[in-house]
Amino acid sequence: MARKPADQSVNRDEIIAAAADVLQRKGYDAATMKDIAAAVNLTAASLYHHFKNKDALFLAVLEAGLTFVLDQLEPIAACDLRPDDKLRRMIACHIVGVTNNRAVGAAMVFEIRALMTLPIGINESGELDGEILAARDAFFAQxxxxxxxxxxxxxxxxxxxxxxxxxAAIYVKLLLGAQNWVGVWFKPDGRLGGDEIAASMADMLISGISI
Amino acid sequence: MARKPADQSVNRDEIIAAAADVLQRKGYDAATMKDIAAAVNLTAASLYHHFKNKDALFLAVLEAGLTFVLDQLEPIAACDLRPDDKLRRMIACHIVGVTNNRAVGAAMVFEIRALMTLPIGINESGELDGEILAARDAFFAQxxxxxxxxxxxxxxxxxxxxxxxxxAAIYVKLLLGAQNWVGVWFKPDGRLGGDEIAASMADMLISGISI
Amino acid sequence: MARKPADQSVNRDEIIAAAADVLQRKGYDAATMKDIAAAVNLTAASLYHHFKNKDALFLAVLEAGLTFVLDQLEPIAACDLRPDDKLRRMIACHIVGVTNNRAVGAAMVFEIRALMTLPIGINESGELDGEILAARDAFFAQxxxxxxxxxxxxxxxxxxxxxxxxxAAIYVKLLLGAQNWVGVWFKPDGRLGGDEIAASMADMLISGISI
Amino acid sequence: MARKPADQSVNRDEIIAAAADVLQRKGYDAATMKDIAAAVNLTAASLYHHFKNKDALFLAVLEAGLTFVLDQLEPIAACDLRPDDKLRRMIACHIVGVTNNRAVGAAMVFEIRALMTLPIGINESGELDGEILAARDAFFAQxxxxxxxxxxxxxxxxxxxxxxxxxAAIYVKLLLGAQNWVGVWFKPDGRLGGDEIAASMADMLISGISI
DNA sequence: CATGAATGAGAGTTCATTCAT
DNA sequence: GATGAATGAACTCTCATTCAT
Known part of the structure; x- marks a missing residue:
């Protein structure tokens, strides 16, 4: 992502894609604005034309990743299939999302703690930053x-x-843990592809509660 | 210089315990030496009497956490129980470890990327630091x-x-993901205790592959 | 953050000049980035926009000083004068360089051990830093x-x-010692100016080997 | 120097010898109390039983080095030889001192700037420290x-x-520069020994002013 | 839009020094 | 005497962020 040879002006989405990649590789603290900027052939200063600050960019990535998966999950959950088939598809959808989309991986795996721990939405003057707080709340709602x-x-x-x-609550935590964790150990050039892992895991996970 | 009559001198293990807590709460990058020092009523400088540097302290925590669980797992795996009973106990042991021991949580959940990414074991002279490298290798071996x-x-x-x-390889990844993830969402004052979560999860996870 | 409307932006050469002064007065270890920054009305952090790190700045100073003298010495050594006249001019040129140019003094007198002893050119990742190593090698070649x-x-x-x-080898060491040492004791407001000292010393030094 | 296998309690002179070695190798700033202590199998804290502080230890080294040479120079200067013969011996004595005795090298070559620049004799409370000031003045007098x-x-x-x-003043500066500089480039395993260098240099230096 | 220059804040680390044991 | 533990001060360096151009 963010292939962009250069020259052409860069847009929000390209930055988000690049940031997702850096974010999943390095994590919130280690990913610098300079890293992200370099990935889209910009300087760090230029990023501030597109995003208010690091938190805002960060939240945009998480939002993008989560939305990406959610947009696929919603129709599945709402359709007419049997619950076990729906669940199978949802699990696969999540896992494939994590393995194939950096933003999903970033949104799912690593940054939860950062989001909860960091003084996000509090600007340097100590005032709450409405825009960012709203974005954070929206993310949590999602x-x-x-x-x-x-x-x-x-x-x-x-x-x-x-x-x-x-x-069900515990079971879903179990599901999400197993699925998100794939983002930690998955290697694109590994023995199994994302879809194979997804199929295999969905089977084990659903068998665990099937009658 | 050299104040502090020191009510009670602090030892390595206390520092490791405090560091585990800070580490699990904030993660490697966000956890500062000052944070950790404050947790044991020391100054950051004092930590360097006990640990060579942040990496060394960090590795000591992970090692402690991993050893703690491993010491319980080994006998179970080696005993005469049926495999499903052994697995049930091992799962429970892991989950309870994560919920009850900060070092275990830190060792399991968060720091995998940091460990693999950070230039750990390279000292300021550019030479590989034998001690730390050895500790890292030992951790990976564990x-x-x-x-x-x-x-x-x-x-x-x-x-x-x-x-x-x-x-089996995929299944174990699934197991570990679900179990480690507990460290992300578990709240000591939540609806269920660590042992209850453990029992519940062990059931679902083992049912998933039982004949 | 980002105060300072900046009366006049500072460039590399001004920093080098200021650093040369601080360096000759305090030596490598005692000269802090803050000292140097203060001399050009900057903060220490700002220096890192112009030089990669202290070593790089340090080497830039030495290189500047050495080049300054060398550029004057080369033509003299290559010209058609008699060797004794050439030597006289070269000695004078060196001594006057030391007394009138802080960078020359720094390059000549103080930093030899530092250059040879310090782990220059090894960056924080433990990799050899090509740029800085090249600069160091260039300095030694000069x-x-x-x-x-x-x-x-x-x-x-x-x-x-x-x-x-x-x-000849020993004699040249003697020459350089006597000449470099001027940087140690020379006071701009002393009894003799740099050129007078140069003339006097050139006489004694050349007489010592003349037939 | 400072061979001392260990065990036996260490005395002032052994510390001075060890400190001279460290000092000449690393310079004032880079030589740490720990370095020096390690060279005599002590901890840094122990050094404070023998010397008030780093400055005091440092001055003791310089004093030792200077006294060592001075004790040899005084009788030569006072004897009945011809001035040129006396000078020849004095030059040789100085150079051999520099090449063979670390304390002499330290006293002569490197630490003059430190002595003049450092806030020696000013303790952390900002008060002048009589003892150390006296030692410094004594050194300068020497x-x-x-x-x-x-x-x-x-x-x-x-x-x-x-x-x-x-x-004469300039000539002596020239002498001292050439002689002290030997400490910078002399290598114990080089082509010439200290005495050979001394003889060679003395010849050139004295010829330079002989009638 | 983009950026070079600048900066405050803060991190990790080192070090001389002190003090109780 | 010797030392382990502790610490204040200082240093190098990084980083998010700003602003004039």
Whole structure:
């Protein structure tokens, strides 16, 4: 991503793509504005024409990654398939997202702590920064929505007697952990591709609660 | 210079414990030597009497956490129980370790990328720092051992016809992801305790591959 | 952040000049980046926009000083004068350089050990830093050239029977010692000016080997 | 120097010898108390039982080096030889001192600037430290005496018509520069030994002013 | 839009020095 | 005497951010 040979002016999305890559490789603290700028042939100063500050850029990446997956998950959760089939597809969708899209990986795997720990949305004057706070809240809302989708489908499965009456909340945490973790160990040139891993894991994960 | 009559002198282990806490809360980059020092009522400079540098302290934490769990896992893996029972205990042991011991959480969840990315073990003279390199290698060896123990027990289960012939490597990644992830969302004052989460998850995870 | 409307932006050469002064007064270790920055009305952090690090700035000063003298010495050594006249001019040129140009003094007198001892050219990642290593090698090459010029002219004098057949290498070390040392004790407001000292010393030094 | 296998308690002179070595190798700023302590199998803290502080230790080294040479120079200057012979011996004595005795090298070559620049004798409270100031003044007095001895003998030579009526002060600066500089480039395993260099240089230096 | 220059804040690290043991 | 532990001060260097051009 962010191939952009140069010259042409750079747009928001290219920066987000580049930032996602840097972010997943280095993490929030180690990823510098200069790193990200270099990835799109800009100087760090120029990034501030596109994003208010590092937090804003950071949140834009997470939002992009989460939206990317969510946009695929929503229709699946809403469709007419059986809950176990829906869940299978959702799991695969998530895992493939993590392996194939840097922004998804960044949004899912690494930066949760940073988001919760960092004094994001508090500017240097100590005042709360409305825009950024709003973006952060929107991100958290999306995350909740994300998790809720899984819980909902699992709930449907339990209700329809397809799944055992397990603790859906815990099960979803388990799911997400296993799926997000793929972003930690997945190597593009490894033995298995993202879709194979997804299929394999979906099987094990769903068998675990199927009747 | 040299104030501090010192109510009670601080030792290595106390520092490691404090560092584990800070590390799990903030991550490697965001956790400063000052943070850690403050947690044991010292100045940052004083930490350098006990640890060569941040990397060394960091590795000591990870080593402590990993050893803590490994010391419990080894006997389980080696005992005479049925593979599924062994696996159940090992999963529980890991999860409870993550929820109850900050060093375990730090060792498991967060610092994988840092460990692999950071120029650990290269000192200021540009020479490889034997001590630290050795510690890092030891840590990686322990991690391999850790994962291998799970693979071994899963393999036994497959051999004995207790588990389906799944891809043990992928399954163990799934296990570890789900288990490590607990460190991300677990709250000591939450609805469920670590042991309850452990029991619940162990059930779902083992059912997933049981015949 | 980013105060300073800046009356007049500072350039590399001004920094080098200021650094030369601080360097000759305090020496490598005692001269801090803050000292140098203050001398050009900057903060220490700003220096890093112009020089990669202290070593790079340090080497730039030495290079400037050495080049300054060498550029004057080369034509003299190459001209058609008698060897003793050439040597006289070269000695004077060196001494006046030392007394009138801080960078020359710094390059000549103080920093030899530092240059040879310090882990210059090894960056924080432990990799050899090509740029800085090249600068250091260039400096040493220039120093060799510098000394070789004197040896050459002395050799010519011996060949032409103007000088006694002394050990030219030792004699040149003696020359350089006497000349460099002027940088240690010379005071701009002393009894004699740089040119007077130069004339006086050139006389004594050349008489010492003249037939 | 400072061979001391260990065990036995260490005395002032051994510390001074070790410090001289470290000092000449690293210079004042780079030589740490720990370095020096390690050379005599002590900890840095222990050095403070023997010397008030780094400055005091440092001055003791310089004093030792200077005294060592001065004790040899005084009798020569005072004896009945011809001025040119006395000067020859004094030059040789100085050069051999520099090449064979680390404390002499330290006292002569490197640390003059440090002595003049550093806020020696000013303790952290900003108060002048009498003891150290006295030591520093004594050192400077010795240095003056040192230089005066050379000037005196040169003066005798001029008076007796053996030397040209040159500017004795400048000539002595030249002498000292050439001689001290030997400490910069001398290598124990080089082509010439200290005594050979001394003989060669003495010849050139004295010829330079002989009638 | 883009950027070079500048900077405050802060991080890791070192070091001389002190003090209780 | 010797030392382990502790610390204030200082240093090099990095980084997010600003602003004039």
């Amino acid at each position: 995350r909740d929505r994300f998790e809720a989708l899984f819980r909902q489908v699992v709930g449907e499965g339990i209700d329809q007697g397809l799944f055992r009456p397990i603790d | 991690r391999d051992r850790f994962e291998a123990l799970f693979r071994q027990v899963v393999g036994e289960g497959i051999d004995q016809g207790l588990f389906r012939p799944i891809d | 120093r060799d050239r510098f000394e070789a010029l004197f040896r050459q002219v002395v050799g010519e004098g011996i060949d032409q029977g103007l000088f006694r057949p002394i050990d | 240095r003056d005496r040192f230089e005066a001895l050379f000037r005196q003998v040169v003066g005798e030579g001029i008076d007796q018509g053996l030397f040209r009526p040159i500017d």
